[in-house]
Amino acid sequence: MPIGADLELLLQLADVGDGDTTLDWTEVFGDEKPVEIEIGIGKGRFLIDAAVRRDDIHFVGIEWAMKYVRMAHARCMRRGLSNVRFVRADAREFVEFFVPEKSVNAYHIYFPDPWPKKRHHKRRLFNQEFLSEVERTLVPGGRLWLATDFGEYFDVMVEVLAQSHSMREVEAEWMGAKTNYEEKYLAVGKPIYRRVLEFAPVE
Numbered sequence: 001m002p003i004g005a006d007l008e009l010l011l012q013l014a015d016v017g018d019g020d021t022t023l024d025w026t027e028v029f030g031d032e033k034p035v036e037i038e039i040g041i042g043k044g045r046f047l048i049d050a051a052v053r054r055d056d057i058h059f060v061g062i063e064w065a066m067k068y069v070r071m072a073h074a075r076c077m078r079r080g081l082s083n084v085r086f087v088r089a090d091a092r093e094f095v096e097f098f099v100p101e102k103s104v105n106a107y108h109i110y111f112p113d114p115w116p117k118k119r120h121h122k123r124r125l126f127n128q129e130f131l132s133e134v135e136r137t138l139v140p141g142g143r144l145w146l147a148t149d150f151g152e153y154f155d156v157m158v159e160v161l162a163q164s165h166s167m168r169e170v171e172a173e174w175m176g177a178k179t180n181y182e183e184k185y186l187a188v189g190k191p192i193y194r195r196v197l198e199f200a201p202v203e
């Protein structure tokens, strides 16, 4: 039995290399609604709150750690949510191989692992290649929501974003539940760096 096969909201993914693995969101959710993706959901606080409040949106939560997928899945089941799906995968691989182009209305990336040691920087999620995949998969007008407590990583994100001709910073009211990490950092007075970008492709 594949890992997590008992979890009905968990997407079972084909093996990369087995031909075209691109998903069809209408098939995944059973109907057509805008899709928003959160990467690194942790305990799922943001995702679940958003799914409860916005039943006109389909939410996909990507998380590497199975214990968090199980925790957030149980919370969704208790609330009877049908507009959420979980993916247990490396987000970079999932976005590159499974997400169709021009199919995502928003990405939410809150407190991605900062990998502070220089020799580990290559493990960071946010880099030029990842941003290219975000641009490939966002619909025009789609948004990228970013937050981190880690100033040096934020500077890298801003530098990468500055190279893009299609992502422009927008003023947007910060919405939704605070994530677990956000609460933890706010409690100790750490600064939080945020940015909201809109995808405006150059013709």
Ligand SMILES: C[S@@+](CC[C@H](N)C(=O)[O-])C[C@H]1O[C@@H](n2cnc3c(N)ncnc32)[C@H](O)[C@@H]1O
Pocket (backbone or CB within 6 Å): 039, 040, 041, 042, 043, 062, 063, 064, 065, 068, 089, 090, 091, 092, 110, 111, 112, 113, 125, 179, 180, 181, 182
């Ligand atoms: C620092 S925690 C933040 C969790 C949550 N966003 C919050 O703010 O409370 C980072 C989360 O991202 C997950 N993660 C890190 N790298 C990932 C990757 N490449 N793909 C999927 N999940 C990842 C980790 O397992 C962890 O749960």
